[in-house]
Amino acid sequence: MDRQKQLKKLLKEVFGYKDFRLEQSNIINSVLDGNDTMAIMPTGGGKSLCYQIPALFGDGLCVVISPLISLMKDQVINLKQNGVEGHFLNSSLSSDERREVERKLRRGEVKILYIAPEGILSQYILNLLSEVKLNLFAIDEAHCVSQWGHEFRKDYTKLSILKDTFPSVPILALTATADKRTREDMAHQLRLKNFNTYICSFDRPNIQYTICERENEIEQLDEFIQKFHKNDTGIVYCLSRKKVETITEKLKDLGYHAISYHAGLSSEERNRNQEIFSSADQVIVVATIAFGMGIDRPDVRFVAHLDLPKSLESYYQETGRAGRDGKEASAWMLYGLSDVVKLSRMLEMTEASEEYKQYARFKLDFMLSLCETTSCRRKMLLSYFDEHIDDCGNCDCCLEPQEMWDATKEAQMMLSCVYRTGQLYGSSYLIEVLRGSKNAKVLDRGHDTLSVYGIGKDVDKKVWDALLRQLLMTNYIAIKNFEYRTLALTSRSKELLRGEVSLKLRKKKEEGQVKIIQKILSGSAHTSHGREDLFEKLRGLRMDIAKEMKVPPYVIFNDKTLHDMCNIMPRSKDEMLMVNGVGQSKHEKYGDQFLKVIGEYI
Template identity: 65%
Template sequence: MEKRKEKLIDLLQENFGYDCFRLEQENIINSILDGIDTMAIMPTGGGKSLCYQIPALYLDGVCLVISPLISLMQDQVLGLQQNGIEAAFLNSTQSFEEKLEIERKLVSKEIKILYLAPEAIHAGFIQNLLNKLDVSLIAVDEAHCVSQWGHEFRADYTRLCELRELCPNAPMVALTATADKRTRKDIANQLKFDHYNEYISSFDRPNIKYLIAERTDELKQLHDFIQSFHKEDTGIVYCLSRKKVEKVAEQLRGLGYNAIAYHAGLSSDVRTHHQNLFNQEEKIIVVATVAFGMGIDRPDVRFVAHLDLPKSVENYYQETGRAGRDGNPSNAWMIYGLADVVKNSRMIEMTEAHETYKKFARHKLDFMLSLCESTSCRRKQLLGYFAEKIEDCGNCDNCLDTPELFDATVYAQKFLSTVYHTGEFYGAAYLIDILRGSKNAKVLEKGHDRLSVYGIGKEISKDTWNVVIRQLLTQNFITIKNWEYRNFGLMAKCSPLLKGEEKFYIRKLVNDRFQGVRKKLKSDGTSAHGRDDLFEKLRSLRREISLETNVPPYVIFGDKSLHDMCLFLPKSMDDLLMVYGVGKSKQEKYGEDFLRVIKEYQV
């Protein structure tokens, strides 16, 4: 066992430039090498790929990796090749001749790791190929796609158990960043795991700050956030619809940002071009739907912004986890509103899915909304969803500046009374019009200006009324009765509130939710220990090499490696191997160029 450990560390250092394993990596790797099926739950950026890449190098034969997206395969293969590891993918982008050449290399044992899409497993060409190979390991990446209870279910993943017949001697490892207990059990059933080991690392991403506020003027709010904290950074902005993606990208360009759009409605050529721009450019912002998701492998994304409410905590965790994969400080910023809740709820109810699924989806959405409305530690509540307990983090908006609460019992009673007096037949906007004494044609036509509740809520703004309604909805005092008309109905539990037997508190609405934390919450730029000028020179060199070789800058060296160079100022090729992320292959390819820049800096 000691010899195995030494060899694993040697493989890690020589190929990847790391000194030690992190989280549960070593236990997962040993489980695989013992021939045991393994489930690995690790946070985004936690090093899941190493859990199968190291065993692939240790074992004879070829490691088969099931990956959901072509762009992700390409990034992974390129990264491995940069580290001197022979890897390849087979997918629909390749010609028949290219596939035959890869088959030749696989049969002659020149390739150690092969990436495939789940859809490809059932193709005759692939099945014939697998019969010729000695498959040492099967890795199922983004394994939450296997489960109908996961947040990105894909039907083709459910047939992956058929690989057991094609590769009967290969253990299987399922890897994902997000899977609650129910999802993990379903993954194990779908993949036909019988006796298996399960390793769950902490879901915590302490380098990410969580910032959530009510939507007022979304473009202004987004612009203020970027200007305050991320003026020179790369980031991702998520929107719910394609139309909104296009609009926000155009607006950001109008404000002077290098912003591009990405969604499934764009042509394949445009999506590929924008993905390449995102990989190559510094200081770029991608405005996207969730179509821009699992294919992101860039480690230096400094912020992820949401302009709409995600439909579940799993989605939110997965999407925000694309920030700060290098471990450096990053921000997850979101604004939301009542319309998001109604829209997501309507999408659930209008689907033809089974009622059991709808109930589960409602629960997920309710928790997502409660996370937004919470006045306590965001991280504590987020991790609590995954059954992980922590103390208050001191590093989210609610910890840095505890929201002020006020007694909104009277406002809740006024709203509930208005729902009752209008027959539980109307939605938020119309009910607020009645409460605020609007004289619009619809109110007058229906005679609702003669109701006792007409005008009794004009002392507070529409935005505050929306906060009241969201909290009533979150706490199940009201429900949406009809998803086509989006009208509210009263729940049984509202009776004690109407009678004044209990209190109702909400967060005080302020013009700038983050005004109190702005002094504490800086951009957290990763200073290179007083050598920022050297860092910029190294980054410029990396950019030049990237353009010459058509390799993304972060694949050459991540920011963390550049900062390490600034800190340690290596003088020789051997010294360079002590830098984080510098293995033998990268040392030989790029070492002399980077040492030259460091030497010139010291003169």
């Protein structure tokens, strides 16, 4: 039997899948040929199979560098459910458990070992691995090795020691997000030699993008969830720990099963909440970006951002945690002027090099451009990763094209106000002056006597906020003092003041954001089999087994597999093995129970 047939046989018998997806086959063959390989695949694209299949095909041990203990645990549980001997070495193990894993490694009984980057750097572990036959190092979340990546981790930069210590063992670098500069840095830091690079499409067509201006965030979030995801599991991202706690409490008050996750919680609380998120239905986790890498749950139906991410890489990575099962999901975000000021201040207050800051400013500008665009959001998002598509027809901008209005006159008012108040004030104060506020601060400073005082009283505050975002994004004004958030003119200001250029803005819709989303999501919840009652029975059985086994339900079978059972309606072992996601090991464990429920339904 040739290699490709053997690989497909492994894929079906162990994991229950009929065919490889995206670039999986090419990546696997590159690794098996002994080549260093870089794989850029979207979240949910099946990165883990790219090292699991080679590990099972060849002799020896595959070592996976993974950044999170929770991810290691989930991966090992999944492997064991599929009949694969996988283990991890990390701080969660007792001394006896650790010694047992080491004994199995020396006896050659382990196919895949997960270990943290800081763990593999220890001389003890390096010595241990030198006693074992190795066939591959797989580095997950490999963008963490690059300072240009969005989740840089210092320990990752030391992984070049793998090439020094084990020069003949190929390295597979895996990530979902890396632009050209980050990819080049990854290859340099890991010392990849004559490596092959495979870049899959970044498009996640099942995710529907909607970005709205912030008005009352908790009311907007509640309305969004109630209308479209009332009984779904989701993630809500916030920038600060304090906001995470506040939003969690507000969601609880509204009757949601909401839990918090951020770095300020104890490890016990984080682990407990991670387990709740993995196993409970209809749960919403409110989190900072600390809740990120390692989320393996396939049925997250929405990801909401209440604060602007720092970059499109972060946004793509975070929204990609929705709909990993391929079913329809929502990426919904609120943003406002305060986000621009806050993120700019955070960047400028760091001690990073000017080169890094300049690159980070570029990333933030692109993120803002995605928010302000009136054209297809997916098209713009993918263009950032050098991928080009036609308008998607599945984002708010495509489904509800926005009218534009000429904001040149209002922009000139704002720039004049910035100049005449001495370039010493922030956005809220400038808007007060333009709208003719009787605020004591305005009057005490004598700004009610300026020619710009009150000239914008007929313009809504929300319009002024939107205008300021545009002026900041297009560099017609800049943040002068980050501590006090004061605004100043730039070298570009003159061309707008003189009328040499014009500025066009989106006209605010009369209809609300919920109506727009309804047009996006209409009909998305329907399935092809029409056997929702059977699907619920199978879900109930899955939950009972998961509770008994003390594992997340999706580890037994994911929703996609249950839906496939509803489509195929298997009545025998052979027919059950035709179901996507049912391999030999899982059929032996659970097949008869699921066949019984289907038989009773028939």
